[in-house]
Amino acid sequence: MGFRNLRAFNEALLAKQGWRLITQPNSLVTQILKAKYYPKGDFLTATHKQNMSYTWRSILQASWVIKKGSYWTIGSGQDINIWEDNWIQQKGNSTGTSSKPNNCGFTKVKELMDNNYNEWNASIINQVFNPYEAHMILQIPILDKTQPDTLTWDGTRDGTYSVKSGYHAIIDWANNSNSNNATSSNCSMEIWKVLWKLNVPPKHSHLIWRSLRNAIPVKGSLFKRGIRCDPLCPRCLDHVETIQHVFMDCEWTKKVWFASPLTLNLNLNYLTEFYDWITYMINNIDKECMEKIVAIIYEIWNARNQLVFQEKDLPPQEISAIAFRRLHEYQTYGEKQIPFQNPVAKGCSNNTRWSPPLRDILKANVDAHLSSDGHWFSGMVLRRSDGSIVGAATRSHKGSSEILMGEALGLNDALDWLEKIDEHQVILEMDSQTIVKAIKEKAIVRxxxxxxxxxxxxxxxxxxxxxIRWVPRSANRAAHEMAKWAEHEPNSEWSNCVPTCIWPFIQKDKGFVTPV
Structure with missing residues (x-):
């Protein structure tokens, strides 16, 4: 291990001790260090003092790792400083808020919330913040104001700091800093390193690699190589089809990017080459967002091929929804580094299709759907042991960039609905194995x-x-279709019935019910 790597490991290890001081406030070590070094504050606000011990000085110097890679998950909002803490981006290593306006008396995030509901006070937020920050804040869900605010590490799935994730974060930050001063060849190497580490299907990464090397068969390139073909874009028929035109300049493509939850307006883009644009994005946005961009690029190319070879013209509003759904499916079921464990084999004779609950028990299937305009929609179906319908419901939420958050919103809606109709003898089923596994293991997720x-x-x-049980999509089809239908009828409920378009899936599931 080189000197830089050894230093990064030591800092990550010391940052772990600092994390424990934050997350274990009642431990004896925390109470002793707090009483001696930061009696009126917390670890993240502690400052250097004279006569500090070597151990404390080392831990304090490593606090920058936690500050840089963490953000606040909002509960009550009373512990988060609006102007000093990282909470708007809900990501580590993000920029802070704008400076505090003159004559602004708001200090804590709690003051920006509605006093009576788990909602933001939109009028105050729109007055205090610029439009971009106001939009970001209003997208953050407030699930339960009775819960405390939680410092969350961005480098792990559950938000808890680990030495391994801290080490990798320090190395990545150092690489990104060095890449800003590297030559163009070194920058290219960094691009490939980031590209191959993205959690996307290999064919997505391969398409980007080929595109950056001008190795995809756009009509303009084929024409230049002597192949007899019409070099114009098959959509607009107004410009030569180049890689830049396919992914950035075509009016249809611009509508795709603007209609996506990323709402990218390429009319304001000053980068004139696709390579420069990808490089800029890799160096300036987080990994999750870059994965979404790669997914959209792949679907743009896929839609182009469907138009050329199948004469199928897809509307631009649908592209991002298709891209995110396929990305979600790959990240949920195709991650080789996360071994699949079915947490709910009990009581399910055939979990590849819907199975009825025991008599006197109800079964609630729930699923979430991300629309092309960035909203999450959830669908719920409640059934008896004979497959008959108790009820169904849909809900909608403002967009969240995190897929797991969208699935969790659906589960939260199901719990709200069950409490509203006073049904508690219920088996919940959903197709997010990560969430179900965390519930089964009673995991602490920050x-x-x-x-x-x-x-x-x-x-x-x-x-x-x-x-609660995990089931594959094939056993959760009715809820999946309800979530898609929620785009047409959001925040609606049905008693003893479902929308007509869902009925065929209910009837198919009833075919699996064994008569008693």
């Missing part, structure tokens, strides 16, 4: 979706006959 995990754990503890 990210925002962890609040739904905690709520569901409490719900199951208070209702011994209730349960």
């Amino acid at each position: 990210k925002n979706w962890g609040r739904v995990v905690r709520r569901c754990i409490v719900f199951l503890g208070e209702n011994p006959n209730a349960d």
Whole structure:
């Protein structure tokens, strides 16, 4: 291990000690160090003092790792400083808020919330913040103001700091800093390193690699190489089809980017080459957002091929929804580094299709759907042991960039709905194995979706006959279609019936019910 790597490991290890001081406030070590070094504050606000011990000085010097890679998950909002803490971006290593306006008396995030509901006070936020920040804040869900605010590490799935994730974060930050001063060849190497580390299907990364090397068969390139073909773009028929035109300059493509949840307006883009644009994005946005961009690029090319070879013209509003759905499916079921474990094999004779619950028990299937305009929609179907319908419901939420958050919102809606109709003898089923596994293991998740995990754990503890199970998409089809239908009828409920378009899936599931 080189000197830089050894230093990064030591800083990551010391940062772990600082993390424990934050997350274990009642431990004896924390109480002793707090009483001696920061009696009136917390670890992140502690400053250097004279006569510090070597151990404390080392831990304090490594606090920058936690500050840089963490953000606040919002609960009550009373512990988060609006102007000093990282909370708007809900990502580590992000920029802070704009400076505090003159004559502004707001200090804590709690003051920006509605006093009576789990909602933001939109009028105050729009007055205090610039339009971009106001939009970002209003997208953050407030799930339960009775819960404390939680410092969340961005480098792990559950939001808890680990030495391994801290080490990799330090190395990545150093590489990104060095790349700003590197030559163009070194920059290219960094691009490939980032590209191959993205959690996207290999064919997506391969398409980007080929595009950056001008190795995809756009008509302009084919024409230059002597192949007899019409070099014009098959959509606009107004410009030569180049890589730049396909992915950035075509009016259809611009509508795709603007209609996506990323709302990228390429009319304002000053980068005139696709290579420069990808390089800029890789160096200036987080990994999750870059994965979405790569997914959209792939679907743009896929839609172009469908137009050329199948004469199928897809509307630009649908491209991002298709891209994110396929990305979600790959990240949920195709991650080789996360071994698949079915947390809910009990009580399910065939989990590849819908199975009825036991008599006197209801089954609630729930799923979430991300629309092309950035909203999450959830669909819920409640059925009896004979497959008959108790009810169905849909809900909508403002966009969240995190897929797990969207799935958690759907589960939270299901719990709200079940409490509203006073049904507690229920088996919940959903196709997000990460969320179900966290609930089954009673995991401590510091990210925002962890609040739904905690709520569901409490719900199951208070209702011994209730349960939650993971099922594949094929066994959750009715809820999946309800979530898609929610775009047409959001925030609606049905008693003893479902929308007509969902009925065929209900009837198919009833075919699997064995008569008693």
